[in-house]
Amino acid sequence: MKYGIIKVKRAFLYEENGVDVVDEVFFGWSVMWEDEGEWIEVWTHYGYRGWMERNLIEEKSREWMEEREKAGNTYVVTRGFADVMRGARVQARMLETLGRGCFVEKMEETENGYCRVKLANEISGFVPEVALRKRLDSDRFLWGKSEERFFVEQGIPKGWSEEKFRRKVVECAKGYLGCQYRWGGKAADGIDCSGVVFMVYLMNGVLIWRDSDIREGYPMKAIWREGEEMCLVEERAKAGDLLFWRGHVGMYLGDGRYLHCTGHERVFGCRVNSLRRGDEDFRKDLAEALKVVGSVFS
Secondary structure, three states: OEEEEEOOOEEEEEOOOOOOEEEEEEOOOEEEEOOOOOEEEEEEOOOOEEEEEHHHEEEEOHHHHHHHHHHOOEEEEOOOEEEEEOOOOOOOOEEEEEEOOOEEEEEEEEEOOEEEEEOOOOOEEEEEHHHEEEOOOOOHHHHOOOHHHHHHHOOOOOOOOHHHHHHHHHHHHHOOOOOEEOOOOEEOOEEOHHHHHHHHHHOOOOOOOOOOOOOOOOOOEEEEEEOEOOHHHHHHOOOOOEEEEOOEEEEEEEOOEEEEEEOOOOOOEEEEEEOOOOOOOEOHHHHHHOOEEEEOOO
């Protein structure tokens, strides 16, 4: 196997035909692959596979990947967008604009609320510290010794309570409200339904399956299934749990409401709807078609 990191601020993964988009990856994200070529099939650090252009990857050793994680200075961009500046001031020249989800290496130098970072393409500059947070997820699926068990054994970040985790993922999800729908997208300027919930969980330290279903070997487990009483959904689901439909997924917020990103022609973006009849934002079609409620705390 060969290993590397994404060296551009965004790259799409495709079906083998190179036409149909299936996923999106960002600066600093890790991948591995076997066969070389202009286009290669990669495995992402969260277990998803797709085809991408080889020239968008900076090859690294497995040992480098492990050492990067142990060093603990990888940070993730949490704002929708963050400019990388030549100097630590607002008037400085802009070198690059990063989107939410990009990984950067945080350096020790700080000044005027900025910190120096290094990007995967070796560019170095200053980013507002408030736009970054320490990376909480892991690449161990790629370089660890128990890859087949990694996802189900992750757990929430050390020192976090279930209550804190649920609060954080809901806060993070609300940051995508108003974002436009983009098939296969995971960025703040375009994202799909499973992209929202995947990114929200990733930025809070838990890697779930990237698509809109519950996959064996990942931490999301069913706590309600179609055929059970609908009233049990609100009884069992808590804020931060996921609601699954056929080909669609959203996040439960509590009080019967959920956040989702839809390509519906009257919405085409991320919004909140309700499971409760009588609420102004009730979606009858979705309320009646719910298939599964999932939780990482089942």
